[in-house]
Amino acid sequence: MKSRRAAPWITLVAIAAGLILLPLFMPGGSLDLNPLSGNRFPFHAGFIDLATTVLVFALFALGFNMLFGHSGELSFGHAMFFSIGAYAPALYTKGFKVDIAGLHLHHDATNNGFIALVLALGFVLLWAFLLARLIVPRSSGIYYSMITMAFAQVIYFITFRWSELTGGEDGIQGIARPVLPGLPANWLANSTHFYIFTAVVAFVAIAANYWIVRSPFGSVLHALRENRQRARFLGYDVNRYRVNAFVLSALFPAVGGWLWTYLQQAINPDAGGIDYSGRVVMMSLLGGIGTFVGPMIGAFVYWDIQNSVAQQWKYWPAALGAVFVVFVLAAPAGIAGAFVAFQRYGFANSIRRLFSREARLETDLAEELPAREGGP
Amino acid sequence: MSVAAPAASYAFKTTNLTRSFAGFKAVNDVSIEIPRGGVRTIIGPNGAGKTTFFNLLSGLLPPSNGHVFFEERDITDLDPYRRARLGIARSFQITNIFNKLTVYENVRLAVQANYDGKANFFLPTRRMGDLHARTAEILRDIGLFDVSGGLAENLSHGDQRRLEIGLVLARDPQVLLLDEPLAGMSPTETHATVELIQRISPGRTILLVEHDIDVVMSISTTITVMQTGQILAVGTPDEIRANEAVQRAYLGGLA
Numbered sequence A: 001m002k003s004r005r006a007a008p009w010i011t012l013v014a015i016a017a018g019l020i021l022l023p024l025f026m027p028g029g030s031l032d033l034n035p036l037s038g039n040r041f042p043f044h045a046g047f048i049d050l051a052t053t054v055l056v057f058a059l060f061a062l063g064f065n066m067l068f069g070h071s072g073e074l075s076f077g078h079a080m081f082f083s084i085g086a087y088a089p090a091l092y093t094k095g096f097k098v099d100i101a102g103l104h105l106h107h108d109a110t111n112n113g114f115i116a117l118v119l120a121l122g123f124v125l126l127w128a129f130l131l132a133r134l135i136v137p138r139s140s141g142i143y144y145s146m147i148t149m150a151f152a153q154v155i156y157f158i159t160f161r162w163s164e165l166t167g168g169e170d171g172i173q174g175i176a177r178p179v180l181p182g183l184p185a186n187w188l189a190n191s192t193h194f195y196i197f198t199a200v201v202a203f204v205a206i207a208a209n210y211w212i213v214r215s216p217f218g219s220v221l222h223a224l225r226e227n228r229q230r231a232r233f234l235g236y237d238v239n240r241y242r243v244n245a246f247v248l249s250a251l252f253p254a255v256g257g258w259l260w261t262y263l264q265q266a267i268n269p270d271a272g273g274i275d276y277s278g279r280v281v282m283m284s285l286l287g288g289i290g291t292f293v294g295p296m297i298g299a300f301v302y303w304d305i306q307n308s309v310a311q312q313w314k315y316w317p318a319a320l321g322a323v324f325v326v327f328v329l330a331a332p333a334g335i336a337g338a339f340v341a342f343q344r345y346g347f348a349n350s351i352r353r354l355f356s357r358e359a360r361l362e363t364d365l366a367e368e369l370p371a372r373e374g375g376p
Numbered sequence B: 001m002s003v004a005a006p007a008a009s010y011a012f013k014t015t016n017l018t019r020s021f022a023g024f025k026a027v028n029d030v031s032i033e034i035p036r037g038g039v040r041t042i043i044g045p046n047g048a049g050k051t052t053f054f055n056l057l058s059g060l061l062p063p064s065n066g067h068v069f070f071e072e073r074d075i076t077d078l079d080p081y082r083r084a085r086l087g088i089a090r091s092f093q094i095t096n097i098f099n100k101l102t103v104y105e106n107v108r109l110a111v112q113a114n115y116d117g118k119a120n121f122f123l124p125t126r127r128m129g130d131l132h133a134r135t136a137e138i139l140r141d142i143g144l145f146d147v148s149g150g151l152a153e154n155l156s157h158g159d160q161r162r163l164e165i166g167l168v169l170a171r172d173p174q175v176l177l178l179d180e181p182l183a184g185m186s187p188t189e190t191h192a193t194v195e196l197i198q199r200i201s202p203g204r205t206i207l208l209v210e211h212d213i214d215v216v217m218s219i220s221t222t223i224t225v226m227q228t229g230q231i232l233a234v235g236t237p238d239e240i241r242a243n244e245a246v247q248r249a250y251l252g253g254l255a
């Protein structure tokens, strides 16, 4: 009996291919899907910085989905991790001088991007852990969402108000991109080079995420999503898993934030605002939270619509909203979820499954048994 | 595969165990010892407090008063997941499974719980000993091997009840609390499930809440009769059948 689930390496190869081809799908690229866009040349990359932006938000959505899609808890404040992940390298790279509680803190500008990454991950890890230990035992459901949002606002106001350190509303500008060992000092200044760098980082992060959600740890998250009480009575330390899921899910937005700072070479408080926390929810739902690649596809669709419609029509968020509403109503499993269903059950059966339990029953039993390694 | 028996004379002991809901005592000052081994059945009319008693033993509810001991150890304040790790597994009167996961994943998650805290949880499942073999074994035991690729929510009621027993078995527990496992099963399913319970009972203690009086009389080592939150009588099936208080209060038309 063969499993229908794709082997891990197939998924990873497909993702690598996606990362290589993505620039061709951008506005102006030779595979641009948008009929409104103009000039196309054979194998011409589109707006390359937009492709980089898609990857940054794909990482953000990937982390968010580990929590919401896999363990079933809706954080409405994940932008705080994106923001901390962006500000830590910004401050480290640009340097700062502040006086706080009689202490004079001072740090000179540097351009070691990897120490900046370690700082981004370190701060986010610490903050996410403290927060999770505080929130997890005390809340779930809508309260959990509200509390995460409230704490995200705290981070937002710190970045907004503490001008001496963060530059306040204007943020920090003129952040130099890091220098990669063995490459010319300004190698990353080139958009294409920066895309390559981002794609490599994204691939590593995506592979790590994939590993985690397919591991025994990941399947416990699914158990928590489906029935927390049952998991508890099987002997799982439910709150420990919830804390770990929260912390792990915060690390991916941190990597996204780190890249975001270098992409824009500037950062401002918007990165941690409610708008960003909400956007990642929307991208994930649009792409399909029940799947691994869905939220990343959602990030692509979000930016593609934003970019192509925004140029023609100033009320572009309405177009995005309309697409979103159509998906939530007609394809609750999102874009990727719909494709999975088509592939597994055929088009007609997928539509029937949406509406009738009988159809689900019939088509379910036709499925094959999962692969059993080491079984009899 | 049963676990080595620690030297304790009882599985559970309760002292003055009480649980009130808004002043109403669903379990009222119960002090009993449940000996190790055998099938210990609890009977009583609806609302007698059987499920509440199970909830107190398994940790779903904290008691309003009194203590619960498991093999000499006071577990009154122990979280349910820690009780599960001690070897206490329970099923629920209202089917409690992972609806949106496959039957296979349901059982695998239950088996995998044995490795929690011991193994590195980020290793591939194939490194986790006999995880898959054990899952398949349980699926065969409960007769769901052939439908294990389907979602649990699409199983028939009787099959869902059997899956629930599978989740309980997966931990290879010393003590099983089964709350009306046969409710809603067809005669064939009932027969298969009773056989399964008998087959797994050696070396374990099984606490069973059941209404089917024929099953109760044939399967039980001892029967405990509950009424209005209290223990009315404890005895072998023959003793219970002959007990006048039980006859008056409960068995009247049934036995």
Ligand SMILES: Nc1ncnc2c1ncn2[C@@H]1O[C@H](COP(=O)(O)OP(=O)(O)O)[C@@H](O)[C@H]1O
Pocket: B021, B026, B044, B045, B046, B047, B048, B049, B050, B051, B052, B053
């Ligand atoms: N969570 C609860 N809240 C309020 N009352 C409850 C609760 N659980 C049980 N009860 C009450 O306690 C009594 C015993 O219920 P239960 O233990 O379910 O009885 P049994 O399982 O013997 O039928 C019933 O009167 C029931 O209404």
Ligand SMILES: [Mg+2]
Pocket: B050, B051, B052, B093
């Ligand atoms: Mg009951």
